[in-house]
Amino acid sequence: MSEDGNAVRTPGPEMETVHLLRRVSVEFGLRQGEFAARHGMHPTDVRALICLLDAARSGTPATAGWLGAQLGLNSAGTTALIDRLVRLGHLTRVRDTDDRRRVLLAVDARAVELGQEFFGPWLTGMVELLRTFDAREAAAVRRFLLGAHAALAREDGGAA
Amino acid sequence: MSEDGNAVRTPGPEMETVHLLRRVSVEFGLRQGEFAARHGMHPTDVRALICLLDAARSGTPATAGWLGAQLGLNSAGTTALIDRLVRLGHLTRVRDTDDRRRVLLAVDARAVELGQEFFGPWLTGMVELLRTFDAREAAAVRRFLLGAHAALAREDGGAA
DNA sequence: CACATTACCTCGCTGAGCGAGATAAAATAG
């Protein structure tokens, strides 16, 4: 049944919602690209900034290798990416004093501003929309997104 | 208060959910990249296939220009992208008989299979998760995603 | 029929990201 060619053609309300989530992701990628172009960056640079800001938010120490893994880049590409962000003044390399092989990435305040300029309005809109939800509805949204994240986190999607 | 530097540091359950959606989008992008690498394609090629399958699903006629707009590419890049997909046998160029300037993009059955191979497991997991939701919860998820999509569709996010 | 517009393609170039391999610090063995 998983190889049923008609699978994409059986709509159903659930499928509709899933496609909507996918659509949101696509749209999100487009906004990233526009933001990148507007600031003389490449889409990857913006994605890197996003990861770095997330890391800062959650207190995860961001190293070069970690960033590369987040973005699916090899070490050469990661070095080039960091060079670009450093050149633009968004990032500073800081040798880890505990393990001096490691390079910690310190996000500049300017990059944080850029991130908020990018996410701010959208984020605010989303938050305000969520405030119109009652507790059970908000929990449902959270539960769905957690499930989606979990499904995507394992690359086989849960089935071979 | 919108320029409050502490905005990202005031968690709140709503903010958490919004960050989760963002995280899902990032993860989604990573899966695309992995799928692309596994099939000798580039991330953009996969995104193109996604757009083309969406267009096919909704009956939108997919032209070269339309695809370029969807992906934020200029005409030269779009031509190169289509050449790549044609060379891989995922796509066929078909001159529109009504307006012979236009090139319609016919997605090959093989590409549809690839798309389902990619989305299938994940899609199924999501749909099954949604089936555990009651009507109001499912509606809440849909409402949130619609709102997110609407916010992202206007590049200023609804505020300057 | 001229003339503007639209839709796509060709050409040449820049640079993002890859593979291979170097280097340096840390962990482990002997």
Added chain:
DNA sequence: CTATTTTATCTCGCTCAGCGAGGTAATGTG
């Protein structure tokens, strides 16, 4: 305490995705 392995990052050379500029059909307009 030296030799070896492992880990984390960087350097070098190359390929090819995507851009800008410009060309060529097809369509629409007076």
